[in-house]
Structure formats: C-alpha cells, structure tokens
Amino acid sequence: MRVLGAAVVIGLLTAPALIRPVYAQAPHVNLMPDMPSKTQEEKDADEARDKAYKESLRKIPDAKVSADPWGNVRSDPPKASVNAAPKTPAKPKTKTATNPN
Numbered sequence: 339m340r341v342l343g344a345a346v347v348i349g350l351l352t353a354p355a356l357i358r359p360v361y362a363q364a365p366h367v368n369l370m371p372d373m374p375s376k377t378q379e380e381k382d383a384d385e386a387r388d389k390a391y392k393e394s395l396r397k398i399p400d401a402k403v404s405a406d407p408w409g410n411v412r413s414d415p416p417k418a419s420v421n422a423a424p425k426t427p428a429k430p431k432t433k434t435a436t437n438p439n
Contacts, residue, residue, distance in 0.1 A: 376384070
C-alpha cells in the first residue's frame with residue numbers, strides 16, 4: 339500500500355512538469371526590431387563627436403599631486419614604522435621543568 343501511495347505522489351508531482359510545455363508555449367515576439375542603418379550624416383556626426391571627445395581628453399593635464407590628504411596638516415615628514423627596524427634574534431627558551439601528563 340505504501341508503494342502505491344508513493345507512486346501516486348510521485349505521479350502527481352511530475353504531472354505538471356510533463357504538461358507544462360503544452361500550454362506554456364508563447365508566441366514569437368521580436369523584442370528588438372531591426373534598427374535601420376545610420377545615414378552618412380549620422381555617421382559623420384558620430385565621428386566628429388568622438389574626435390572632439392578624444393581631443394578634450396588630451397587637454398586634461400596629468401595629475402601629479404601628492405596622494406596624501408593629511409600632508410599639509412603634518413609638521414614633520416612621516417617616520418619609519420617601528421616594525422621596520424631590524425630585530426635582534428631572540429634567544430631560544432630552555433625548558434626548566436617537564437610536564438607529566
């Protein structure tokens with residue numbers, strides 16, 4: 339009886355997946371219609387616009403300003419960090435007692 343019940347449940351769960359392609363077929367809709375090609379005047383206007391844009395980019399000077407926003411607040415130049423100093427090797431510690439487990 340359990341096997342029959344399981345078969346019925348599986349059949350009911352898979353039935354919508356088998357039926358769906360029949361009623362879910364949508365009509366063909368072209369969402370991006372063919373665009374007419376540009377006229378020669380539009381192509382010339384695009385080229386002129388691109389040329390003007392590239393020329394305006396060449397007129398922008400290179401930024402050679404310091405990237406330090408707090409530079410004008412500090413009175414002295416930044417110091418080297420403490421961790422950058424060379425360290426002397428530490429002596430290895432010797433065990434003085436054993437720890438019985």
